[in-house]
Amino acid sequence: MTRHHQEMLxxxxxxxxxxxxxxDRITAFLASRKVRLPTGMSPIKEPLTVEDRNKVLLDNLTFGEDDAFEGYCAALREEEKLYWLADTLEGPGLSVDLREQLMRHQIVLVEKMDPDITLAHLSKQKVFTEAMTEYVSSADSRExxxxxxxxxxxxxxxPDxxxxxxxxRENQGQAHLWDLLQGKTRSEATGQQVDATGHGVDSERMEETQREDSHQVERQPAETPRSHLAMTADGGAIGDQRREGEPIPMQLSLADPSIRSGTSAVVRTGLPVILTVNGEVDDAHWLLNNESLPLNKGIHTRTSGLxxxxxxxxxxxxxxxxYTCQGTTPKGAMLSCDIKLTLLDPSPSLSSS
Structure with missing residues (x-):
């Protein structure tokens, strides 16, 4: 199976x-097409739940040939009637840079976007298939x-x-989201927000907009650093202060819980912080000091793929x-990663600079 198909799965x-x-019906369908998987083609019954059987089938599928992927998508349509999911899996996929750009602003898009106008445009332009459009429309909330x-x-x-x-951009009520995806920032020289035409927005409007949309972290000054944390695959940590416009560091990987990762970083008061973890786990969740995350503190979590x-x-x-990110592998093993954030006390030299 191609790496692209593995990534989509x-x-x-x-x-x-x-x-x-x-x-089990999908497994039987694949067998009828003489698709060979590493574990054979007998129905998967050992795991007790449907979810577990799905996970085992997916794990086996990724080691199959291209005909396994094609057969699986056909089975989704013929056996499960999940046309939207098959159409989605067969897509070419965004490039890494554009996917990161999209997911970096996921929170704001989910909270602020007008789904009906956006979906109508995507459907008209054939970005989404009819089945994908119906799946989106069937959701029971705007978010x-x-x-x-x-x-x-x-x-x-x-291009999509x-x-x-x-x-x-074409919807006046959503133009600020287009600006966000284009990386619009304040003009450092004037302290104003630069809009799509290059005209400044006065500071009172800017402050009001920031209060209304606190998630739009790109509205920080262009030279304001954002705190990110990265970890190498072997657990070595790298803490850094990234300036706007610089590439986001590679994400850290979930580690075996028997070896606590012990990653740490020093961050400044008032700055946004993003912690990013890579790992093939289900039900990923975060803790702060081994307790649930505090509510209404401007903390947001999201998962996209790995x-x-x-x-x-x-x-x-x-x-x-x-902060601890925990999750369970497809085989049931618990993985976790610790990230310690320490607040930097501002010194006179820092505050005067």
Missing amino acids: KVYRLDVVIHVQNP EKNRRIVHLLQSRDD FFTFCEAL THELEIDNMTSDLAGT
Whole structure:
């Protein structure tokens, strides 16, 4: 199986686990097409739950040939009637840079986007198939529709991403989201927000907009550093202060819980912080000092494929401590990663600079 097809199965793994109702019928369908998988073609019955059987089938599928992927998509259509999921898996997929750009702003898009206008444009321009459009429309809330739009958009090609941006730009009420995806920032010289035409927005409007949309961290000054944390595959940590416009470091990987990762970083008060973890786990969740995350503190989490992120809008003293990302592998093993954030006390030299 090609690496691209393997990646698509990983990105949409949770969708398969949730929506496929009868993995044994899919296995039988593949057998009828003489598709060979590493474990043979007998129905998978040892795991007790449907979800577990889906996970085992996906794990086996990724080691198959291209005919395994093609047969699986055909089975989704013929056996499960999940036309939208098959259409999604067969998509070419966004390039890495555009996918990261999209997911970096997922929170704001889900909260602020008009799903009906956006979906109508994507459907008209053939970005989404009819089945994908129906799946998005079937969501029972505005936010869920937006989440599905962003999630499915990852499976489309790069020109489709710019069609999506065009849909935001053409709708006056969503133009600020287009600006966000284009990386619009304040003019450092004037302290004003620069809009799409290059005209400044006065500071009172800017402050009001920031209060209303605290998640738009790109509205920080162009030279304001954002705190990111990275870890190498062997657990070595790298803490850095990244300036706007510089590449985001590679994400850290989940480690065996018997070897605590012990990653640490020093961050400044008032700055946004993003912690990013890579790992093939289900039900990824975050803790702060071994307790649930505090509510209403400007902390947001999101998962896309193998990437799990925690974003802090503004770092404060009560948010310092050890953050733990935990999850369970497809085979049931628990993995976790610790990240200790320490607050940097501002010194006179820092505050005067």
